[in-house]
Amino acid sequence: MIRSAENDMSRKEAVIRTERVTKIYDSGEVQVEALKGIDLEIDPGELVAIMGASGSGKSTMLNILGCLDYPSGGNYFLDGIHVNDLDRDQLADIRNRKIGFVFQGFNLLARTTAFENVELPLLYSRQQEIGDPAQLTRQALERVGLSDRARHYPNQLSGGQQQRVAIARALVNQPAIVLADEPTGNLDTRTSIEIMATFQELNRQGITIIMVTHEHDIAAYCRRVIEFRDGWIIRDQEVPRPHDAGKDLEAGRWKTASQPGERP
Amino acid sequence: MKWKNLIKVAFKSIIKNKMRTLLTMLGIIIGVGAVIVMVAIGKGAEQRIQNQIASMGTNLIMIFPGSMQSRGVHMGPDQGVQLTLDDVDKLKKNSTLLEAVSPVVRSGVQVIGGSGNWNSSVWGVSEQYLEIRDWEMTLGDFFSANDVRAQNKVCVIGQTIVKNLFANEDPLGQQLRLRNVPFKVIGVLKERGQSSFGQDQDDVIIAPFTTVYYRLSGQPHIHQILARAASLEQMTQAQAEITAIMREAHKLPEGEDDDFTVRNQTDIASTAQETTKVLTILLASIASISLLVGGIGIMNIMLVSVTERTHEIGIRMAIGARSRDIMVQFLIEAIVLSLSGGLLGVLIGFVSTYIVHLATDWNTVISLENVLLSFGFAGAVGVFFGYYPARKAASLNPIEALRYE
Numbered sequence: 001m002i003r004s005a006e007n008d009m010s011r012k013e014a015v016i017r018t019e020r021v022t023k024i025y026d027s028g029e030v031q032v033e034a035l036k037g038i039d040l041e042i043d044p045g046e047l048v049a050i051m052g053a054s055g056s057g058k059s060t061m062l063n064i065l066g067c068l069d070y071p072s073g074g075n076y077f078l079d080g081i082h083v084n085d086l087d088r089d090q091l092a093d094i095r096n097r098k099i100g101f102v103f104q105g106f107n108l109l110a111r112t113t114a115f116e117n118v119e120l121p122l123l124y125s126r127q128q129e130i131g132d133p134a135q136l137t138r139q140a141l142e143r144v145g146l147s148d149r150a151r152h153y154p155n156q157l158s159g160g161q162q163q164r165v166a167i168a169r170a171l172v173n174q175p176a177i178v179l180a181d182e183p184t185g186n187l188d189t190r191t192s193i194e195i196m197a198t199f200q201e202l203n204r205q206g207i208t209i210i211m212v213t214h215e216h217d218i219a220a221y222c223r224r225v226i227e228f229r230d231g232w233i234i235r236d237q238e239v240p241r242p243h244d245a246g247k248d249l250e251a252g253r254w255k256t257a258s259q260p261g262e263r264p
Numbered sequence: 265m266k267w268k269n270l271i272k273v274a275f276k277s278i279i280k281n282k283m284r285t286l287l288t289m290l291g292i293i294i295g296v297g298a299v300i301v302m303v304a305i306g307k308g309a310e311q312r313i314q315n316q317i318a319s320m321g322t323n324l325i326m327i328f329p330g331s332m333q334s335r336g337v338h339m340g341p342d343q344g345v346q347l348t349l350d351d352v353d354k355l356k357k358n359s360t361l362l363e364a365v366s367p368v369v370r371s372g373v374q375v376i377g378g379s380g381n382w383n384s385s386v387w388g389v390s391e392q393y394l395e396i397r398d399w400e401m402t403l404g405d406f407f408s409a410n411d412v413r414a415q416n417k418v419c420v421i422g423q424t425i426v427k428n429l430f431a432n433e434d435p436l437g438q439q440l441r442l443r444n445v446p447f448k449v450i451g452v453l454k455e456r457g458q459s460s461f462g463q464d465q466d467d468v469i470i471a472p473f474t475t476v477y478y479r480l481s482g483q484p485h486i487h488q489i490l491a492r493a494a495s496l497e498q499m500t501q502a503q504a505e506i507t508a509i510m511r512e513a514h515k516l517p518e519g520e521d522d523d524f525t526v527r528n529q530t531d532i533a534s535t536a537q538e539t540t541k542v543l544t545i546l547l548a549s550i551a552s553i554s555l556l557v558g559g560i561g562i563m564n565i566m567l568v569s570v571t572e573r574t575h576e577i578g579i580r581m582a583i584g585a586r587s588r589d590i591m592v593q594f595l596i597e598a599i600v601l602s603l604s605g606g607l608l609g610v611l612i613g614f615v616s617t618y619i620v621h622l623a624t625d626w627n628t629v630i631s632l633e634n635v636l637l638s639f640g641f642a643g644a645v646g647v648f649f650g651y652y653p654a655r656k657a658a659s660l661n662p663i664e665a666l667r668y669e
Contacts, residue, residue, distance in 0.1 A: 068582065068662050089586045096584020107579045107666070111280040121583040123269040169583065 013080065015176050015208050016042040016065060021074035023060050034060040036231035037074065042177075042210060047203040047242075049219035050212045052228035058212050059181070061228065065210065066099055066179045067091045079176045096124050100170025102180035102211075106162040108154040114141065114165045115150040121173045140168040144198055160191035167198060171207070178202070180211035184218050190249075196221040197245035221245050270589065274596035281569075288565040289605035291558025292642050296609025297616060298551040299638040300630065304617040306544025307634070308627030313537050323496050324396060325362075325503060327351075327489040327510065328525040346485035347524065349477070352390075354513045361494055361502040364392035368488040369476045375469065377440035378429030386419070386442055386469040388476025389490075396492040404436050404451030412472040415479065420451040422466035440469070445479055447471060499528060555638070558605070559645035566598055566653035577657055578665030591658035598650020599643060606642030610635055 023035040034057045042048055052058040063069040064076060067083055068091075076083045079098055086094065095101075100121075108117045118140050122133040141147050144164040154162055163183060170178050180199070184192035192215075200221060203209050211222070219225050220243045227235035278285050329347045352367045359365070369388035374381055393399075394406045407418050419440060426435050440447045447469075456465040477486070493502035503526050510524050570577070577590055614630065621628045 063663055066582070068666075089588070092581065092584050092586040092589075095582060101582050103666075107575075107582075109576055109579065112276070116276070120580070123273060124580070124584045124586075124589060173584075 014041040014077075015044045015079055016040065016210075017077040018064075018071075019075040021061075021064060021071045021076055023057075023064065023069070024072040034231055035064075035071070038233060040226070040233065040236075042208065044176075044208050045203070045206050046208055046210075046224055047199065047222045048210045048224045048226060049222035050210065050226050050228065051214060051216075051219055053214070055230075056228040057231040058228040062179060062181055062210075062212050065177075066101060067094045092124075093126055096121055097127065097173060098176040100167075100173065100175040100178040102163070102166050102170050102178060102183045104182040104185040106154070106159070106166050106186070108162055108165055108169075110154060112153070113150065114146060114152050114154070114157065114168075117154070117165055118168045118172050121169060125173060136172055137168075140172040141165075143171060143202070144168045158191070159187050160194055163187065163191075163195055164198060167195075167202075171202070177208045177210060180209065182212055182214070184213065184215065192218060193221075193245050193248050197249060200242075200245050270592050271596055274593050274600060277593070278597055278600055284565060284569065285601065288562055288601050289608065291561035292555070292602050292605030292645065293558075293609040293612060295551070295555030295558035295645075296606045296638045296642050297612040298554045299548060299641075300610060300613025300634060301616045301620060302547035302551040303544060303634045303638075304613075304628040304630045305620065305626060306540065306547045307629035307631060309540045310537065310544060311629050312627045313540055323493040323499060323502075324529045325491045325493060325499070325506060326527050326529070327491070327506060328527070329485070329487070330523065330525070347487075347489055348485060351510060351513050352486070352489055355489065355491065355506065355509055358509050358512075359491075359502075359505055361498050361505050363492045363494045364390075364396050365489065365491045366390035366393045366396055367473050367477075367486040368393075368490055369473050370487045371476060371480055373442045373469075373480070375425070375429065375440055375442055378433065378435070378438060379431060380429060382425060382428045384425060384467050384469055386471055386476055386480065388471055388473035388480070390473055392492075393470065393490070396490050399456070400454040401451050402454045404449075406451055406470075407472055412474050415474040416472060417445060417447045417475055417479075418450045419447040419469050419471040420453060421449055421470070422453045422468040423455040424464055424467040425469060426452055442469070443480055447475075503528065552641075555641060555645060558642075559602070559649040562598055562602060562646060563649035563653060566594065566650055567656070570594065570653050570657045573657075574660060574665050574668040577660050578662055578668065581660070581662035582666060587658040590660075591654045594654035594657050595647065595650050598654065599646040602642045602646025602650075603639075606639045609642065610639060613638075 018038050018040045020037040020039060021035055022033065022037050025032040025034055036057075038057075038061060050058045050061065060069070064071050065078075067078065067086075071084065078094065081094065081098075083091070083094065101107075108114075109120070115137055119133055119137045122136060138147065138150070141150055144167050146161060146164050146168065149157060149161060149165075152161075154165070157165065163186075167178075167183075170180075183199075184195055187195060196218060199209055199211070203223075211218075213219055220239065222239060223242050224238050225235070226233055327347065347367070349367060352365055355362065355365045366389045370385055371388075372383070372385045375384050391407055391409045391412050394401070401420070404420070406420055407416065410416075411418050421435060421440070429435075429440070430438060435449045435452055438449045440449060453466070453468070453470070458464060473486070491502070491506065493499050506526050507522065510526075511522065514523055516523065580590060613635075617628050617630055620626065
């Protein structure tokens, strides 16, 4: 483990804990080992960026963390639940209760209003007491600042607004973690910073966020960066002074790229 | 997911794709509509035949001369034993189940009288004939037992005769000459139209059988005996009784075939009814095929829809839809599609049936049973053909479905 043991002891129970998690894709003759034994712990309230080139295993890791896929070996505990033991339906319930997804392509249902999109996870909920769905939906939209867009369809919203609807949808079930797969990949720099400001604000409210990105200036807004290469974690470190997206917006930082060296 | 929510999700998805929804339903609409129209036409024909049978007088029994077969050799009508007036007397005297009996002596004649001449046939019958056939008069009276006894030269004529010979005058009291024998017209029969076998039932002159038998026909036998059973329930017993009396009268030994044939009208008519029943079934099967094709249409569109919505299914699975939720959503969509298609089909079936009725003047009958059956069948088609696509959708892998563009 890369982090020190004493540090772990002092913290609360980790929301995500993996023990030697492997993933092998078996396509007949060729076996591809996408993950080669990942030990990872993420505590409640963290804002983590997972980085790495394509093929590094970061997407595979995200699928496993998101309970969309089973690990080939090792153990995965999410919020204390041993995910390996669960069947397909139980995995679906875990995704519904514990995980909020945000995707690169927004993945909103077309011809469906923002409100209905955000409401959707509540419709699939099997929990007895989830409260009033309409109330929860309005609250989630309010948290991302889109109360006035509830009746809009995705094609009537900008990319940034669509992504914020997706974030509201991820939040509506009050999940243990929010998993974001390149949430700014389809957005321009300014909108990207706006989305990061939303994530930082939510994180300050105590929500655990894990996002995959390959942009260093986006990762710079996170408090911890984990880098994958060839199925291994090669770097896992705290960001000493994360950028503040809110301040960057005020300062107009998107006009002059924050790290000029990164831009061609 | 709760049922209420599942239905909500399915309905939203149907409403969001109006064009696709309509196209999918079209097959079912046409199928159900066709079944209703076709069966309505078939049933209408059946009912028409039934009414005709009722109008023929259902407890009518006919006795024809000659058996169908005698010791394996088919006999022509002239070779067999003929019916005689003696038979009629014996039937009248000995039967307990017959209400009325009448001989029928038929003869083709050239009729002269009124405004010209006409070729028709004259039927010699007893005074009970009207009662046996359940016929009615519009003018004058039928002849009496007295007329029969006295061989009076009186007759009752049908509407076709009236039309052809007495178009502009009152036929009552007029004279008609049949083979130079003058007959006085004392009554006119009510119009009966064509029989179900295409005969003009109004082209007829009816006179006492004694008069026809002795003065016109020249043949020493009668063509047919008509009898009316006292009740419909006792038709079979009455026929058996007639057979016994006739065998006795003709002195047929045990084991000998009958030299006459006893039939009732329903036997003949039921053949026609069978035919229309077959027609109904045929029409219904053709229409059912279109319903089946409609069902395949639903499956087709649902399969395309599953592929087209793979990404959507991925999203739903990612946010926590179980396989069953997806399956039920697609199944409900299929059922709602086919049921609303069925409902529209019923509506269109009603309208088209009415149009067919107006355009062709055919009898049409829409039965509740038929409507419920085709509606139920439409629902079953939805479940049956919706199941496979629904299962396909439910078995998708969430990661691959999400990646699908």
